[in-house]
Amino acid sequence: MSAGLVTVLIAMLGGAIRVSTPFMFVALGECLTEKSGRVNLGLEGTLVLGAMVAYAISYHTGSPWAGVFAAGVAGSVLGAMHGSICSLPKVNDVAVGIAMMLFGTGVAFFFGKPYIQPTAPRLSSIPFGGFSDDANLRSALDINPLFFVGIAVALLMAWAFANTRWGLIVRTVGDSAGAAKAMGISVDRVRFLSTTVGGFLAGVGGAFLSLSYPGSWNQGLSSGQGLMAVALVIFARWSPLRCVLAALLFGAAGALGPALQSVGITQGYYFFNAAPYILTLGLMIATSSATHSTRDMPGELTMAK
Amino acid sequence: MSSGVPAANELPAGTLGATTPPSAPAASYGFWTRLRVNSEYIVIPAFALLMAALLFALFLLAIGKSPVDFVDYVWRGGFGTAFSFQNTLQRSSPLILTALAVAIPARIGLIMIGGEGALVLGGFAAAAIAVPMVGVVPPIVTMPVMVAAAVIVGGCWVGIAGYLKYARGVNETISSLLLTYIGIAIMNFFVEGALRDATNPNKPSTKPIGEAYMVGHIPGTQVHWGFLVGVLLSVALYVLMTRTTFGFAARVTGGNYRAALAQGLPVGRLIVACAMIAGGCAGLAGYFEVAAIQGRANASLAAGYGFTGILVSFLARHNPVVIVPVAILFGGLVASGGLIQRRMGLPDATVLVLQGLIFIVLLVSETLYGRFAIFRPADVEDRT
Numbered sequence: 060m061s062a063g064l065v066t067v068l069i070a071m072l073g074g075a076i077r078v079s080t081p082f083m084f085v086a087l088g089e090c091l092t093e094k095s096g097r098v099n100l101g102l103e104g105t106l107v108l109g110a111m112v113a114y115a116i117s118y119h120t121g122s123p124w125a126g127v128f129a130a131g132v133a134g135s136v137l138g139a140m141h142g143s144i145c146s147l148p149k150v151n152d153v154a155v156g157i158a159m160m161l162f163g164t165g166v167a168f169f170f171g172k173p174y175i176q177p178t179a180p181r182l183s184s185i186p187f188g189g190f191s192d193d194a195n196l197r198s199a200l201d202i203n204p205l206f207f208v209g210i211a212v213a214l215l216m217a218w219a220f221a222n223t224r225w226g227l228i229v230r231t232v233g234d235s236a237g238a239a240k241a242m243g244i245s246v247d248r249v250r251f252l253s254t255t256v257g258g259f260l261a262g263v264g265g266a267f268l269s270l271s272y273p274g275s276w277n278q279g280l281s282s283g284q285g286l287m288a289v290a291l292v293i294f295a296r297w298s299p300l301r302c303v304l305a306a307l308l309f310g311a312a313g314a315l316g317p318a319l320q321s322v323g324i325t326q327g328y329y330f331f332n333a334a335p336y337i338l339t340l341g342l343m344i345a346t347s348s349a350t351h352s353t354r355d356m357p358g359e360l361t362m363a364k
Numbered sequence: 365m366s367s368g369v370p371a372a373n374e375l376p377a378g379t380l381g382a383t384t385p386p387s388a389p390a391a392s393y394g395f396w397t398r399l400r401v402n403s404e405y406i407v408i409p410a411f412a413l414l415m416a417a418l419l420f421a422l423f424l425l426a427i428g429k430s431p432v433d434f435v436d437y438v439w440r441g442g443f444g445t446a447f448s449f450q451n452t453l454q455r456s457s458p459l460i461l462t463a464l465a466v467a468i469p470a471r472i473g474l475i476m477i478g479g480e481g482a483l484v485l486g487g488f489a490a491a492a493i494a495v496p497m498v499g500v501v502p503p504i505v506t507m508p509v510m511v512a513a514a515v516i517v518g519g520c521w522v523g524i525a526g527y528l529k530y531a532r533g534v535n536e537t538i539s540s541l542l543l544t545y546i547g548i549a550i551m552n553f554f555v556e557g558a559l560r561d562a563t564n565p566n567k568p569s570t571k572p573i574g575e576a577y578m579v580g581h582i583p584g585t586q587v588h589w590g591f592l593v594g595v596l597l598s599v600a601l602y603v604l605m606t607r608t609t610f611g612f613a614a615r616v617t618g619g620n621y622r623a624a625l626a627q628g629l630p631v632g633r634l635i636v637a638c639a640m641i642a643g644g645c646a647g648l649a650g651y652f653e654v655a656a657i658q659g660r661a662n663a664s665l666a667a668g669y670g671f672t673g674i675l676v677s678f679l680a681r682h683n684p685v686v687i688v689p690v691a692i693l694f695g696g697l698v699a700s701g702g703l704i705q706r707r708m709g710l711p712d713a714t715v716l717v718l719q720g721l722i723f724i725v726l727l728v729s730e731t732l733y734g735r736f737a738i739f740r741p742a743d744v745e746d747r748t
Contacts (some may be wrong), residue, residue, distance in 0.1 A: 074484065099613070100537060100538070112521070135403070141726070144724065144727065144728055147728065147730075147731035148731055149730050149731050149734075150727055150728065150730050150731055151475075151727070151730070153475050153537055154475060154727055155727050157475070157537070157674060157723070158675075158720060158723035158724045158726075158727055159479060159720075159724070161671060161674075161675070161716065161719060161723055162717070162720025162721065162723065162724055163715065163720070164720075165563060165713050165716030165717040165718075165719065165720040166713075166720070167713075168711065168712075168713030169711050169713040169714060169716070169717050172711040217618075218381060219526060234716070282545060283541070283542070283545045286538065286541055286542065289538060290535075292536050292541070293535075312447040314562055328552075328553075328556075329549050329550075329552040329553035329556060329557075330549065330553050331547050332549055333545070333549035333550070333553075336542050336545045336546045336549070337546060340539060340540055340542050340543070340546070342535045343528075343535070343538065343539060343542075344532050344534055347528075347532045347533045347534045348532065348533050349530065349531055349532055349533040350533075352533075
């Protein structure tokens, strides 16, 4: 029993690290966008398109890192579309997000069809588990470099929000567009750039899906991770560092099903697959409130009004 | 009124304040003015549709396919013959119902996109409740029970998102989509487990409900009754939202939440009721998918009707009656998808790309409202 429990816990640790990476990138991208006062619900589509583009480019060039970069570029194109459409008056950012979600997935499925069969070179992981004899632990500690890139981005963002002029501008625009305008800042341009860069990060998250874990391209690759990551930002209260922690938590929840399967518990497999969604909903219920807006919420968010 | 000869009993100027009322109510305009002003809501979406079609044509040209062929196949596959048009009507039935599932919450100011989940769970509930009844209870009893199960389960499912919005302030767009994923997982859990038809080795499904328990076609057509139900329901919901106290209260809440609260409207109950109506519509769509098309519940229920329904509702500007023609248009597009795939060698996601493009262009066109003088009543002109 205890051996089984240890196996499950190790598998969940490994799963948390692997599964959390795309959550982390999408959440960081959304965190930046929301800090500037806009919601991009379309990151689910960005994630899927990023996964497809990364796989295709990696297949054609033989370089997975070129794929990662191309995924980021594809993501920033979608982000730029969202950002520019939302700067038009009378356009609802949530509705545009839904449209971008459908559009991004559609484009990814359209161009991704020929890439379902072939195998593209994947990102190699760095083995950290050399000290241990336990095969489970070793495989759990094969960590993809993108995981560390994500943590570095989170640290950079947290530092930049607190200490740089750019961070201050983004936060001002997100908290009060009127104040930002009075300071002579172009609100639309800041939001456009934030959404574009946020799209880049979400695209990179997609690249992780197709090039590392699960590590192939198919139409069922992402089922709601992008959306959950958007919810995760609310739970993380718009802090990049808390986004990383929340992503790890979500990763562990996502790894629960496969981890239990690895020790032979297959009962309710689909139910454990639903665990991350239920966890997301539970966390949203716990963190939201009907009477006052969530602590640390950027004042310009449509959700806040 | 203001231009007429002053009536003897008219109050002296100044009693009501120095200014005349800013503008007369819209109803006092002539028929043609009203037609001209209201045509803005037709011209702009139609223009958006045209622009999206042009962009899609450029897209097809860029990948070396002929837009003319595309239009030809959509016409032949969706509208050209009696057979294909009936197929289109059949496919528009779930689109009408899932679009209503977006339109009703939209009237109360909520963007809910949980139609797909309510459709799947509603259809599953109908099949699940029918399985033990088949062969034991006559169809005349079973079928209403199935409808009730689908509507109640679908209604409660989206109702959760409405309740969470009101009671906890949970963003309804995110929660309704999360509920969709959870709903699909729940159906898969049962269909692959406890309720799986062991005699069917191919696709995990519930047991078939049997021919006698299925919904037939409208006499003289190949279209199942779900289409007519969808049309009637959209008219009924139009009346509900525009001609009743409930609809008025819901629209007030959607227009100004705080004003509704201040007026003492039962905002919470209104929100939950609208969400439940929405879910009930989508659940009904699931019932017809099971009882008129599939004959059992399986993963094919999650065919994306719920997502196309979002676009249909936005294009119809959340007007229940306008949803019907728009749904038929998109039903034709969905119905011709197979033909396009076979004859033009395009992937099945082509329809998704076109839908996404239409959706984006449509939302861009929102910015055009109020920009054109031609749609403006005469006396508003000098105020802008």
